[in-house]
Amino acid sequence: MDVYVAGVGEIPCRPAYGDLDFREMLYTAARKAYEDAGIHPSEIDGIVSSGMDFYEGISITDSYTPDQVGGRLKFNTLVSNDSLNAFIHGYMLLRTGHFRNLMVTCYAKPSNMLNYPEVVLNSFDPHVVRPLTPHPYVLAALDARAYLSRSGASPRDLSLVAVKNKKNALGNTSAAYAGATTPDDVENSAPVSEPLKRGHISTLCDYAAAVILTTDRRLGRFTVKGVGNAFGAYSSDLSSRMWGLLAWVRHAAQKALRMAGIGKVDFVEVSEPFAHTELMALEGLGIDGEPAHKTLRAGGYDLGGHLPVNPSGGCLGMGYPLNAAGLQRVVQSVKAMSRMGWRTCMILSSDGEVVDAGSAVVLTSEV
């Protein structure tokens, strides 16, 4: 049984939607998805949402979802991980045969959070990590340092990623942080936690997205050809983690590529809360044959390169909407295939800022 994307909707990324609450943001995204799919909310059989209560400041976040997306009195469930994980849950639910059309939704409103780093502290081990009060960017910097040491890449490579993505975002009206910058601009931005400069870190943004999945071929516009998810981290503590690499990517991506029966894709969309996340993900993907930073330097990941990566601008150019980053990638992939005529893409998204776990999805424009 094939599963198709019938339509997508989003509200553009912004530093803050001061005039909209999350219900209004989600409603806007859902309306656009219904319009895009050409169906009425009554034709949806259920909702799969992505959310983390400690980000939202509301417990049982999914109970606040159905009304504004057309899901009242229907099946409703929450995946407390990245929204690409929720997308895969929607895919699997459809393949049970119990549903015909499902909507996957997510939103992020980090502008509501007064103390983001303190909130994120709640996700760390309360005995051996939390008392040290590490900022999540510091943990990301540990990953960046280890990646640079492991791969032979230089901090300037991180800057090249930031420049590429911010430039790509200039063509994306949903992007909040597009810009024409130079590697020197990024190098000269404030040091945050070495080797990370401010310009290597994706700025948080408010965002909402809705994607309609279906098993009805008449409604399908893109096909979900393969999915994969893997958890690469040791859950007990941070010290036994494999720093500097994303172990989950290889397992999740290979599963998705095997399901799809392909070895190459036309482009990649990958959530990158930090510049090094993109390179670490591409190392794990390994379909390029070269160390990622060498391909990057040669322009291979540029819009005109042999494997464009984050043609949407990624999270560096669009803004990082926390757990909504995965569905942000799905929507951008669909937009890019429509606009650029590309036929296949790989979507990768981690289950958090510095989590070695995540999801992979292969989409094609063939139905």
Add this chain to the structure above:
Amino acid sequence: MRVKPARYSERYLAQQPEDVRRAIIGLELDKEFGRVEGWASSLNRKYTDTDEWRAENLILTYWRIACRYSHAAGKAATRFLDGLRDGKILGTKCGRCQRVMIPPRLFCEWCFRDVDEWVEHSGEGAISTYSLSYIGTDPGVRLEKPIIVAVIWFDNTSKKSPSSQTVLHAAGLLHIVDGVKPENVSIGMRVRPVWRRDGERTGSILDIAYFTPVDGGVG
């Protein structure tokens, strides 16, 4: 071990903007849980004077809630924390794959079996990865001098895969490194723990004040 009520650490309080620190201390949130003022006055209290946290154009409803927990440490972590109070770093060792686990676990997820052999480690090891951090956990705080955050992998505890020499596991800790100039820190630098004095240790990861170069540091 009965875990004491959670407290904000001195390090954490030091990172707070002055008015927030004042509010935390004023509300006695730095002391035992449960001794806050009444709901009404608590909710009406102005949360912060920090300008960047204000959103003048928004209609916001503030909900200041102190979600406080007293986490049961569990058997393994309790013995580990008790060990820290005694100035010892304790771990467990799997009898099958021979891995040393610090912080300890009572199971080996590789072999999926119980683990009951305890070992003590000096805490000497090498820096696996590190960062010079200019930020605290509060968005308004920027540190004048960077702190060195590092992952330390303890000596003779790493397991490597024969084919790639990739480290699959190492016993170690995420912690602070001090007693060395930031520019002199490097991956592979050998470090040892510096303990708080007898009587000052409480059974916390902070009983290790920091890690410092084995050779005494370079400035």
